Amino acid sequence: MEVAERVHLIPxxxxxxxxxxxxxxxxxxxxxxxxxxxETDHPSYVETVRGRLDEAGIDHETVSCNIFDFxxxxxxxxxxxxxxxxxxxxxxxxxxxxxTAIGGMIACMATGATPYYVRAQRYAAETDGDVAEGIREIxxxxxxxxxxxxxxxxxxxxxxxxxxxARKRDLIEFGKSEGLPFxxxxxxxxxxxxxxxxxxxxxxPLSDNGYVALEEVGRSTRVSLTESGRNTLRAFRYLxxxx
Numbered sequence: 425m426e427v428a429e430r431v432h433l434i435p436x437x438x439x440x441x442x443x444x445x446x447x448x449x450x451x452x453x454x455x456x457x458x459x460x461x462x463e464t465d466h467p468s469y470v471e472t473v474r475g476r477l478d479e480a481g482i483d484h485e486t487v488s489c490n491i492f493d494f495x496x497x498x499x500x501x502x503x504x505x506x507x508x509x510x511x512x513x514x515x516x517x518x519x520x521x522x523x524t525a526i527g528g529m530i531a532c533m534a535t536g537a538t539p540y541y542v543r544a545q546r547y548a549a550e551t552d553g554d555v556a557e558g559i560r561e562i563x564x565x566x567x568x569x570x571x572x573x574x575x576x577x578x579x580x581x582x583x584x585x586x587x588x589x590a591r592k593r594d595l596i597e598f599g600k601s602e603g604l605p606f607x608x609x610x611x612x613x614x615x616x617x618x619x620x621x622x623x624x625x626x627x628x629p630l631s632d633n634g635y636v637a638l639e640e641v642g643r644s645t646r647v648s649l650t651e652s653g654r655n656t657l658r659a660f661r662y663l664x665x666x667x
Contacts, residue, residue, distance in 0.1 A: 428512055429454050430450065430454070430512045431508045431514070432447050432454070432456070433501055433528075433537070434455055434456070434457055435489065435491045435520025435521070435524045436470050436473060436519065436520070437469075437520040437521055437524075439555040439556050439557075440473050441556060441558055442542040442559060443469075444476040447477065448480050449559070453483065455477055455482055455484040456485055456487060456508075457470065457485070458488075459486050459487065459488060459489065489524075491520040491524040492523055493523065496527075496658065497527030497528060497531075498527040498528075498530050498660075499531075499658055499661065501515060501527065501532070501537075502531035505531060505536075506662065512538070513535070514537065514540060515539045515540070516540060516542065517565070518544075519542070527659075529567070530659075533568060533569065533570035535572075536569075538564060539565045540562055540563060540564045542562050543559065543561040543563070544556030545557060573660050575663045575664055578661065578663045579664045580604070581649060581657045582657060582664055583595070583598050584648060585654065585657055588648075589648035590646070591641075591644045591645065591646055591647070592622060592627070592645045593644070595622055595626070595627075599626075604626075606621050606625035606626050607621055607622070627647065630653070634650055634653070635652055635653035636649060636650060637649075
């Protein structure tokens with residue numbers, strides 16, 4: 425039987441003390457570093473952090489994440505929290521960008537991971553170059569449950585994105601081929617019933633949230649993603665990518 429580990433998801437921004445020291449103090453078993461690939465935009469602390477984690481005997485790995493992109497931050501943190509859902513997952517909101525902090529908090533509310541903030545001992549004006557040095561306090565932050573989109577809704581949005589829009593009939597056939605619940609788990613007496621199931625269980629909720637736009641084209645209805653839908657898909661595409 426696998427023993428649950430304490431897994432810390434930590435963006436690598438402009439500092440390293442607020443990455444390494446909390447992981448040590450909170451006795452992390454594993455750290456996943458969220459690394460921003462464009463090294464021209466900030467100093468590279470990744471190798472320094474890896475070396476310090478090695479010295480502390482903490483297993484670690486590194487994944488790519490644009491810590492300055494809101495939706496990539498949500499998606500990356502949420503995907504990792506889901507991947508390690510059998511373990512205790514903690515998210516450091518102090519070590520990346522403000523964008524990552526907000527996105528990480530949303531990801532925690534969607535997945536049940538535990539966010540925390542680290543107050544530094546000294547900040548830039550008092551340090552030798554780092555944004556912050558030392559740690560004064562680690563605070564676990566409260567979260568409130570947030571409903572993420574249903575996987576079948578994400579699957580439909582993903583299909584719309586790949587096909588650059590689709591007719592309702594095409595979405596029904598896509599639902600059948602993929603075994604989506606709106607059609608696979610219900611008995612449709614006829615074609616008209618299939619349209620009602622699509623509208624009530626998929627397009628209605630997506631339209632109400634502003635994720636899709638519907639346009640009458642001749643005798644057909646064409647469905648396309650809105651900008652809000654594309655951004656939501658970026659954050660939650662991980663729900664269907666493994667499938």
